[in-house]
Amino acid sequence: MDTQTPPQECECGVQPSVFYLLATLLLTSCSTAMLCASIMTDHWEHVVWERAALAALANASSTTLQWLLDEKVAKGWCESAACECGIPKQTIRHMVLECPNTKFNGSFEELKTLNGKAVDYFKTSRFNF
Ligand SMILES: [Zn+2]
Structure with missing residues (x-):
């Protein structure tokens, strides 16, 4: 005796993949319309x-x-990404703490709290804050 049940057919009459296809067509149409509108308005040329x-x-x-x-x-x-002092990659940490040309000459606590010479350092340095 065969115990397999036959696959049930969809009662709505429309396969689920049709909805995915319609959604894909809708999204593609919308993106194409937005692309055409952006090209035809030339807004980006007036920046x-x-x-x-x-x-x-x-x-x-x-x-x-x-x-x-x-x-x-x-x-x-x-x-070049190199610093003037010769290291191959310049970073903010290097510039503020390590570089002999640009490092801050106060304490780390002054840097952390922006007290004392730290404010003047950042105002006059080439960081342009
Ligand atoms: Zn350096």
Whole structure:
């Protein structure tokens, strides 16, 4: 005697995969419409950079800027990650605590609480806080 029951058929008449297909089509249509709207409005072409602020940021971080496309787009790169003292990778920790050229000459407690010379150090250093 065979005890297997036959697979039940879906009573709604629509396979569940049809809903996934419809959802995929809906999401694809929405994303295509948003992409077309963004291209047709040209909004991204009217974005203007504040050149002076960007140049100040680049100088503070030793980044070189190159202006492209009628000076509407800036390409920036850092020449080297090395510190002036010779270590291969410059970090904030190195600059504040270790570097012979830029380290803070007060106590660590002054740095932690921003008391004493620490405030003057950060105001006058090249961190540009
Ligand atoms: Zn250094």
